[in-house]
Amino acid sequence: MLSVAWHTLRTRWAAFTGSFVALALGVALVAVMGQALAASLNAPTRAPERFAAAPVVVRGQDVLRVATPAGERTAELERPRPVPAGTVAALRALGPVTEDRSFPVRTSRADGAPAAPGNLVGHPWSTARFAPYRLTAGRAPEAADEVVVSGGWTTVGARLPTADGPLRVVGTVRGLGFENAVFYADARAARLAPDVVQLAVEADAAAVRAAVADDGVRVLTGGSRRLADADPGRDAEALTALNALFGTAGGVTAFVSVFVVASTFAFAVDRRRREFGLLRVAGATPGQVRRTVLAEALVVGVLASATGCALGAYGAPLLGDLVVDGGLAPGWYAIGGPGAGVWPYQLAFWTGLSVALGGALAASWRAGRTAPAQALREAAVDGRALTWGRRAGGAALLLTAGATLAYALATDPGDLLHRKTYVVRPMLLITAVALLAPTLVRPLLPRLPGVVGLLARAHAVAGIRRSAAVAAPVLVTVALAGSLLGATATLDRARSGEARQQTAADFVVTPRDGTTLPPRDVERLRRVPGTLVSATSATSVHTLEDGVALVKSEARAADPRLLARTARLPVTSGELADLDDDSIVVTEEWARHRVGQRVPVWLADGTARTLRIVAVLAVGTGDNGAYVTPANAGGAGVDRVAVRVRPGADRAAVAARLRAVEGVRVTDGAQWARAGRPQPARTTLLGLLLVLGIALVYTGISLANTLVMAAAERGPALRALRLAGGTSAQILRLAATETLTVVAAGALLGLLVTTVNLAGMSAALRLLSAPPALVVPWTAIACTTGACALLALTASLTTTATALRLTPSARGRRPRGRPVSG
Incomplete structure (x- = not known):
């Protein structure tokens, strides 16, 4: 064989x-x-950066540990706890202790000031030696307005305007590549960042461990000191x-x-x-x-x-x-x-x-x-267009796709919005339609006017298996492009609509550097006349589901009285106004979500609380989270301020006063809903484009291969057309028309698959009480269809032109036999 x-x-x-x-x-x-x-x-194990030269680093509790019947469950805390004062006192008895502080440095706009990087971070000067940083010019900071900066973006003597007041650069150090540091005098740094989350101890590691009480404080030595760096x-x-x-x-x-x-x-x-x-x-x-x-x-x-x-x-x-x-x-x-x-x-x-x-x-x-x-x-005419095996397989896959979609809508509609689901689910329906393509393509072939159109449809119908083989890869590419890009666009529009529905504020104020607003800036915003100001903080809470799973949920901390007047949250039960320091607002996806139930939670700093559920929110697109009061924010700073203009106040004047606060970005409610909605991750978009690129390459290979294989059997048809007087241009036009007709049929099937997939996602959004949306990416589908048509047309015309060169025309054909004499 x-x-x-x-x-x-x-x-x-x-x-x-x-x-x-x-x-x-x-x-x-x-x-x-x-x-x-x-x-x-x-x-790879990253080496310590900021504390590479520190003997021992002691860090406050940054891991939540919860005992369950199935063993201990752990989760990283969003905000580590400060090192207890008693622990700091015990460590000072062992050797020198250097307190570390980190905080964002917000530069102000000023004429003549150097262009500062946008991610400056402040530290006390006493910690610089542990990186180690070495002065390349100038001296160490001594006064409150003196700083040393890393990198070469400024020089000694420059003035650096910041939201905390103007600073003088009195020294520079060589940048080490992992941060843009601004070193303050220790006293000034302590005023700007009072909490001490970690500190360096110059003592024996064993003695440090013995002195640290068992209260979650971690002792870091050797390579583990990298855990004290930012974002390890x-x-x-x-x-x-x-x-x-x-x-x-x-x-x-x-x-x-x-x-x-x-x-x-x-x-x-x-x-x-x-x-x-x-x-x-x-x-x-x-x-x-x-x-x-x-x-x-x-x-x-x-x-x-x-x-x-x-x-x-x-x-x-x-x-x-x-x-x-x-x-x-x-x-x-x-x-x-x-x-x-x-x-x-x-x-x-x-x-x-x-x-x-x-x-x-x-x-x-x-x-x-x-x-x-x-x-x-x-005869070159195909017999039965669809075998019983393809018919059974296609029908089974079609029923499976419908049944799994119905089951997901009935049990967990939110699963249809996950990336893994909307990437994998279309493949089931694509395969089903592709198996049934010989039956589905025939009714989609249009009756075109003229002799060329009539012959093109007749050829496509006579070779329906060949037509299905050409339409199938087009179906795959168009359906993948429409389903994947349409899913991200549909979610994007639903989230935008959800944000617009939930925003009742006239203006939304956020920090320009993406961190948090200092308390003094929040107070300045509250003092703007003619406004109602609701300051909220991003935080998180952990819950134990089914007694074994430690689940982190995003949350926001807000004053409930002000929140109700600046937001329209999708409350399905309970009252938002009942929120207090002993309660919580949850979403329907929580295991416990009945009003009146008490649920044990751990706050962002690891504090254990048992809070009463006072209201339940719809799940929506998945961006709705829990709500707590600022007392349960776990130390989170304000990162968003919703401002509502009171009746009779001048909206333009209010906007001008808000923009006068240094270091903030002010947008109106509609702009914030459009610009602030979650966007697909860059890797997700590139992954989808990579997938579509692969599909398009395979489409070209499949089309070329199918048309090359079909060229040989079309020789008799081409000879018949030649004998009937058809010119090369007419035959090429016939081949192009037939090819484009079949490609159009495949694109229509791909569009049908796309619509079904996006309709399922839209139904899931409706069931989740989110704004229903169905966005068909017409541009992507048109470009994909055009690319498929170009590939198919190139292959078809190339193979047909090659076959024509080997086929004699009617004029050049000599009659066989003896000539008749007169």
Whole structure:
């Protein structure tokens, strides 16, 4: 069988080129994604930065620990607790103790002032030696208005206007790359940031541990001192986003490659009916025919998988450089190399081989059922458009897609809004429609005017399997583009509408640097005449669900009386005005969400409380969170101020007074709803574009391969058109019309799948009491359809023009036989 398969591949290499290229590309992508995932499984241990030279760092409680029947559950606290005063006193008896403080430095606009970076962070000068920072010019700060800055953006003697008053730069230090530091005199830093969350102790580590009471305080030595740096988990968070990006791309690659390879083998087998019929006439059994097809797939699979692994080894480092240059990964991230391991290549190779054999399995079964009489067939018209296997498989997948959608809407509509769900769910419906494509394409083929239009439709209907093979990859690409980009656009519009509905304020004030507003600025905003001001803080609460799962929920802290007048929250039960220091407002997705119930919670600083539920909010798009009073904010600072203009007050004057406060951004309610709504993560958008790029490449491969395989059997039709007097231009126009008609049918099927998927998401939004939205990305669909049409048209015209050069015209054809003499 292998020898027969090898000779078949040598003589019919053009028919298998598309399968080979598609499979090799798929294996290469799987190999690259596997190496990318291997490189992103674990972040390297980052060395300590700010306290690299400190012997011991003592840090206040920053981990919540809750005992459950299934063991201890832990969660990182949003705001660590200050080191207890008693612990600080005990540590001072062991050796020198240096208190650390960190706070944002807000620069003001002033003529002649140096252009400062936007992320300045302040520290006491006494902590600079632990990084270590060394003076490159000037001296240490002594007075309250003196500072030392890192980096080369300013010089000694410069004036630095800030929201806390003007500062004089009396010294500079070389920047170390991980922060833009501003060092104050210790006394001034203590006034700006009174709480001491961590401190450096110059004493023996064992003595420090003995002196620290068991109150959650952590003693950091060696490499663990990196946990005292700002955002020590940033590398792990970046790798999590990369895992999602590469995992999605790898999954779609596998799906599309299986689809293309399976459809290619199925179409190739269907075009070889006469060949298999001749084998049956020569005495071949059905099993031998099936083994021949599988042997062909085995040879193609081995060669393509090996080629794909080689391509993957070459392309992996390029992808690593691309994501680093694009800011999606840390600078140390790299893909490939000697330590990458061989498992990604093994996974890619065996996946490719399995895809080849699996894609050919159904085709081989059909090939084995070919009757010897097929050798006598001359007609190119397809018989039954849809086999019972495709009919049953398509119907089963269609019912499964409908049933799972209905179940999700009935039990957990919020799951339909998650990225993993709206990326994976369309594939089920796409596969179902693709299996039923031979039946669905026929009624979508329009009756075009003119002889060319009539012939184009007749050719497409006569070769309905070929038409379905062309329409199917278009369906996949258009449906993926519409479903994925439409899902993000639908969620974006729903969130925007939700924000507009819930905002009753005339103005929203936020800090320009994205941190929190100082208390004095909040007081200045409250003193603006003719306003009602509601200051809120972003915080979080932890709950224990089912007695074993420690769940973090986003929350906001606000004065309930002011909140009710500046916001329109979607309350489903209870009263928002009943919120006090002993209660909480929750959403319907909480395990306990009945008014009057008491729920144990842990605040953002780890404080344990038992609060009474006074109101319940609708889930919405998932951005609605819990509400508590400022007493339960866990030390969170004000990050948003909603301002409502009182009746009779001058709106323009109020806006001017609000903008006069330094360091704030003032927007009206509508602008804030548009600009402040959550946006899809950059990695999510790039992941979707990567998925669509992969789908479009596979579409081009599938279209070219299908049209090349179909060119040979169209020779008799072209000869007939030539004999009927058709010119080359007319035949090319006929081929173009037929191709574009079939592409349009595939695009319509893709649009149908997109509409169904987005309709399910819109129904979920309605059930969640969110503003229903259904956004079809017409631009993306039009561009995708145009790209598919261009690829198909290029392949069709190229193969038709090649065939025309080999087909004699009616004028050039000489009659056979003897000439008749007069």
